[in-house]
Amino acid sequence: xxxxxxxxxxxxxxxxxxxxxxxxxxxxxxxxxxxxxxxxxxxxxxxxxxxxxxxxxxxxxxxxxxxxxxxxxxxxxxxxxxxxxxxxxxxxxxxxxxxxxxxxxxxxxxxxxxxxxxxxxxxxxxxxxxxxxxxxxxxxxxxxxxxxxxxxxxxxxxxxxxxxxxxxxxxxxxxxxxxxxxxxxxxxxxxxxxxxxxxxxxxxxxxxxxxxxxxxxxxxxxxxxxxxxxxxxxxxxxxxxxxx
Amino acid sequence: xxxxxxxxxxxxxxxxxxxxxxxxxxxxxxxxxxxxxxxxxxxxxxxxxxxxxxxxxxxxxxxxxxxxxxxxxxxxxxxxxxxxxxxxxxxxxxxxxxxxxxxxxxxxxxxxxxxxxxxxxxxxxxxxxxxxxxxxxxxxxxxxxxxxxxxxxxxxxxxxxxxxxxxxxxxxxxxxxxxxxxxxxxxxxxxxxxxxxxxxxxxxxxxxxxxxxxxxxxxxxxxxxxxxxxxxxxxxxxxxxxxxxxxxxxxxxxxxxxxxxxxxxxxxxxxxxxxxxxxxxx
Numbered sequence: 001x002x003x004x005x006x007x008x009x010x011x012x013x014x015x016x017x018x019x020x021x022x023x024x025x026x027x028x029x030x031x032x033x034x035x036x037x038x039x040x041x042x043x044x045x046x047x048x049x050x051x052x053x054x055x056x057x058x059x060x061x062x063x064x065x066x067x068x069x070x071x072x073x074x075x076x077x078x079x080x081x082x083x084x085x086x087x088x089x090x091x092x093x094x095x096x097x098x099x100x101x102x103x104x105x106x107x108x109x110x111x112x113x114x115x116x117x118x119x120x121x122x123x124x125x126x127x128x129x130x131x132x133x134x135x136x137x138x139x140x141x142x143x144x145x146x147x148x149x150x151x152x153x154x155x156x157x158x159x160x161x162x163x164x165x166x167x168x169x170x171x172x173x174x175x176x177x178x179x180x181x182x183x184x185x186x187x188x189x190x191x192x193x194x195x196x197x198x199x200x201x202x203x204x205x206x207x208x209x210x211x212x213x214x215x216x217x218x219x220x221x222x223x224x225x226x227x228x229x230x231x232x233x234x235x236x237x238x239x240x241x242x243x244x
Numbered sequence: 245x246x247x248x249x250x251x252x253x254x255x256x257x258x259x260x261x262x263x264x265x266x267x268x269x270x271x272x273x274x275x276x277x278x279x280x281x282x283x284x285x286x287x288x289x290x291x292x293x294x295x296x297x298x299x300x301x302x303x304x305x306x307x308x309x310x311x312x313x314x315x316x317x318x319x320x321x322x323x324x325x326x327x328x329x330x331x332x333x334x335x336x337x338x339x340x341x342x343x344x345x346x347x348x349x350x351x352x353x354x355x356x357x358x359x360x361x362x363x364x365x366x367x368x369x370x371x372x373x374x375x376x377x378x379x380x381x382x383x384x385x386x387x388x389x390x391x392x393x394x395x396x397x398x399x400x401x402x403x404x405x406x407x408x409x410x411x412x413x414x415x416x417x418x419x420x421x422x423x424x425x426x427x428x429x430x431x432x433x434x435x436x437x438x439x440x441x442x443x444x445x446x447x448x449x450x451x452x453x454x455x456x457x458x459x460x461x462x463x464x465x466x467x468x469x470x471x472x473x474x475x476x477x478x479x480x481x482x483x484x485x486x487x488x489x490x491x492x493x494x495x496x497x498x499x500x501x502x503x504x505x506x507x508x509x510x511x512x513x514x515x516x517x518x519x520x521x522x523x524x525x526x
Contacts, residue, residue, distance in 0.1 A: 011423055012526045014471060014501050019423055024466050050263045053469040055493055060469035062263075070526060137269040138467060138493030141377055145467060145493075182377045199268065201368050201378055206268045 006033070008081070010074045015066045018073055020059045026147050027056075028133050029086070034059060035212050036085035044080055054136045054211055056145070093241035094131065094214045097179070099170050099192040100225035101127075106169075108190045115189075116155065123191060124219050126150045127170075127177070132215045142181030142199025142207045146215060149177045161187035168193045170217065181207075192217075195229040196239060208239060245309040245389045246297075246363070249343065252304035254449060255384045257363055259295040262371035262378070266492040272472060273373035274488050276300075276354045276449060276511040278504070280318035283407070284358030287315035287335055294362025295372040297384070299355050300449075301514075303346035304384070306357065308338045310394040315358045318512070320351035320409070333407045352412055352512040353447075360395040375489060415440075417506035419521045422475060424462065424497035432458050436500070440520050441483065443513045449489040452510060454519075457481035462497045470494040473502035485510060 006022055013019040020037075022030070038052045038059055045061075053060040067073055101124045103110055113120045132148040139145075149172065157173045165171065165186035170179050173188030180186060181198035194217075199207050209215065220228070231237040248255070258281065261274025275281030275298055285294050297304070303321070308314075316323050316332045323330050324345045330336050338344070344357070366372070368379050376382040384390070425433070435458060446453040460481045470476070474486045476496035485502065486494070488511075500521060502510065510519060 012420070013423065014420065014473060015504055015526075017471060019469070021423065021468075026466060051266055053266045053492060055468050056466050058468050060471070062266075062471075067526075136493070137267060139269060139491055141269045143269055199377065206265070206270070206369070210267075 006030075008078075010077060012067065012070050013060060016063045018061045018063075018067065018070075018077065020061070020077060022057050024057050026135070028147070030057060031133065031135055031212060032089055033085045035090060036088050037081055040080045040082070040085075041077065044076070055138070056135055090212055092212070092214055092244040094216065094244050095209055095239060095241050097194050097196055097215060097217050097239075098220040098224065098228060099128075099194045099217045100220050100222060101192040102222045102225070104222055105193050105225055106190055109192065112155075112172075112189050112191050116153070118152075123153070126153050127172075127191065128217045128219055130216070132177070134209050134211055134213045134215055136211050137207060137209075140181055140184055140199075142197075144178060144198065144209055144215070146177055149175055151175075153177070155189055157187040158189065161185055165190060166193070168195060168197075170194055193225070195225060195232055197232065208241075213241070214244065245391055246359075247307040247309065248304055248384050248386055248388045248390075249307050250305040251384060251386045252299040253302035254298075254300040255304045256298050256374040256382070256449075257295050257384065257390065258298045258373045259362075259371055260293050261373055261488065262369050262375070265369050266469075269492055270369065270378060271375060271489050271492065273371065273375045273378075273449075275356065275373075276488055277318055277356075277412075277508045279411070279508045280354065280356050280512075281358075283333065284315045284317040284356045285362075287317070287333065288313060288358055288360050290358065290360065290362060294358065295364070296356045296358040297363060297390070301349065301353055303349065303355055306344045308342045308344070309340060310392065311340055312338050312392060312395040313360045314338050314344070317356045317358070318352060319349055319355040321346050321355065322348045353514055354511055359392050361393050363390045363392050412509060412512045414509055415518050416520050416522045417510060418503040418524050419475070419500040419506060420503070420524055420526060422498035422500045423468070424465075424477075425499050427462050427497065428499060429459070429461065436521055437523055440518045442516050442518050443510075445515050447515070449487055451487055451490060452485045452513075454483040454485065455516075456483070458483065460497075465495050465497060467493045467495045468498070470498060471501070473504070473507045474498050475500035475502065487511065 009021050011019045050062040130148040132146040135145045154175045169190045170192040171188035171190045258275040261272040441454045444453045444455045458481045476484045
């Protein structure tokens with residue numbers, strides 16, 4: 001990270017929002033730095049802002065009121081940045097997500113394996129090996145943007161998106177993998193299904209995962225999948241992270 | 245209680261919106277035309293965040309089970325309470341058993357029914373605005389009931405406001421350059437400044453897509469933050485104006501940002517109605 005010369009651009013985005021953006025890159029060190037920059041902004045502003053939206057290379061700061069003097073705000077935001085963010089790191093949590101790749105639960109994995117000229121087992125192995133990094137949540141409530149997909153699994157999105165991808169579907173689109181937190185139309189290739197819920201307005205927080213956390217998939221058979229689903233429906237299942 | 249006798253189109257409960265939950269990917273939502281929403285609450289002397297019923301193009305039929313006062317704003321139409329013609333933008337007395345219907349939806353898209361002290365659906369993440377997978381239902385269906393508090397003190401106030409209707413009929417939208425605006429060619433920038441654009445049939449609470457296309461030579465992007473009012477340029481050259489229910493992040497170049505007022509104006513434009521962009525600096 002020392003070699004990085006991080007340059008941020010500060011732009012007014014709307015009457016009530018300022019965008020801080022750096023080069024377009026999916027990078028864990030950059031994510032870490034943005035998490036600390038975001039925290040510093042939130043602590044300074046308190047209730048003056050609604051929130052700070054984080055993505056791969058940006059922070060979008062939403063103010064409660066119309067921005068009157070933009071250069072004062074830019075100055076404040078610049079002063080809230082510190083090179084020390086490069087050295088800091090938050091306690092990493094690792095979430096292990098059970099996924100059933102069985103063709104009875106997810107028939108699409110067969111055609112995906114054919115397309116990739118691999119066996120189903122190879123697909124499962126390549127998908128369950130990496131530790132993925134959670135960058136941010138977007139697209140749908142509870143949809144995690146993950147980095148870390150094995151290059152061999154990179155696959156262009158479907159040219160004709162499916163009208164319905166079911167909640168819990170674990171899928172690959174381009175160089176990304178993700179979990180559909182709710183039923184939705186979608187263009188990614190579904191390779192498995194998880195019984196775990198990623199978004200629930202009745203739990204606090206609504207989504208257990210947060211940016212900077214790590215995630216890995218573990219293969220479960222159909223029986224375990226059914227058991228966990230049953231336990232979740234009885235409110236008898238809790239995902240516990242491992243601290244790295 | 246109010247009963248939805250007939251559901252209309254995209255009839256929902258809306259308030260100011262849901263703020264502070266983008267971190268979970270939850271959209272802001274809220275009334276499409278905030279100006280009409282605020283007007284309904286102002287006419288009723290309500291707190292500014294009281295929830296209203298919003299509908300799109302096809303109005304619902306509503307039956308009220310308690311006395312209260314209501315106000316209808318947004319679309320230009322002929323409302324009827326128990327088959328008696330009443331006025332828009334006005335306090336209206338509703339009696340137990342009254343039925344509200346609409347005829348002749350003349351102008352604009354989104355209509356609002358506000359009620360004294362608001363429709364009191366329970367808050368989900370600090371808002372009553374309906375949204376799929378956040379609230380129990382994503383819209384109001386026939387036969388559903390919504391609660392509100394009885395109000396009988398209406399003899400004390402009977403307000404009416406002179407409304408300047410021309411505001412919604414403006415075709416000019418104040419816009420600011422978006423983060424990727426500078427990447428456009430001069431030709432495309434010129435087209436944005438001088439061209440006129442029309443509303444396509446693909447319009448919803450999420451986004452309004454425009455019929456005219458631009459050349460798009462911009463590189464594809466990684467996902468970035470977006471807001472209601474952000475104008476995205478899609479790979480095919482289509483312009484998409486993100487609206488209240490839009491996602492929190494998106495992967496298309498953000499070439500313009502509509503002003504708060506312009507979001508309200510465009511929300512009320514019908515298919516094939518014309519708009520122009522008026523470039524502003526902050």
